[in-house]
Amino acid sequence: MSPSLNDLLIEDFRQQQSNLQNQYQRMHNRIQLIMGLNTALLPAFGATAAAVGGSNVQAAWLIAFPIAGILLSALGYATGRADRQLVGLYRRQISRTAKELLDLTTPSKPYAEWAHAGRDTDDLRRLVEPARSSEAERQPRQSAWRARATLRLSVTRLPYLLAFVFLCAWLIVLIALVVVVAASRLPGTF
Numbered sequence: 001m002s003p004s005l006n007d008l009l010i011e012d013f014r015q016q017q018s019n020l021q022n023q024y025q026r027m028h029n030r031i032q033l034i035m036g037l038n039t040a041l042l043p044a045f046g047a048t049a050a051a052v053g054g055s056n057v058q059a060a061w062l063i064a065f066p067i068a069g070i071l072l073s074a075l076g077y078a079t080g081r082a083d084r085q086l087v088g089l090y091r092r093q094i095s096r097t098a099k100e101l102l103d104l105t106t107p108s109k110p111y112a113e114w115a116h117a118g119r120d121t122d123d124l125r126r127l128v129e130p131a132r133s134s135e136a137e138r139q140p141r142q143s144a145w146r147a148r149a150t151l152r153l154s155v156t157r158l159p160y161l162l163a164f165v166f167l168c169a170w171l172i173v174l175i176a177l178v179v180v181v182a183a184s185r186l187p188g189t190f
Helices: 005-053 059-105 121-128 134-138 158-184
Strands: none
Touching (some): 005 059, 059 158
């Protein structure tokens, strides 16, 4: 006996939810790796800088650390952006399957009321949070960590934003090092 369309949609829905959950886990692992390696470069850079001060190492070796940090951060940025796009794709797939499943099983129930994992976060917030009173609406939530009008932080944006911050920091360090190394080679300086 072949499975019914309902059974296929339920299995598809479960698989897509599993894909989304696994993508979040992969994102978490990657951000830990990229941030950990970037953080490990900092003390290595400091130790090399101290060795340069003792004349044991040439100053040009210092430039290797910001270059490695820039490459690592660029990789983190690219994978973070790709991860965010994959999460969006998985959410859209879940939403489509959920709508088809709901239409097949319970056509009278409106899809707009179903708070499943594929829904947009703003829609979920509207569905899950009860309507707040006018008094509560005027006071900011204590647990709100998203700044609405300015920078919106989320689990899917944080990896590439952190990688971008590290990238900018390493670029500043590289430029400063190039200036210091170039200035130290000029006659009559230092």
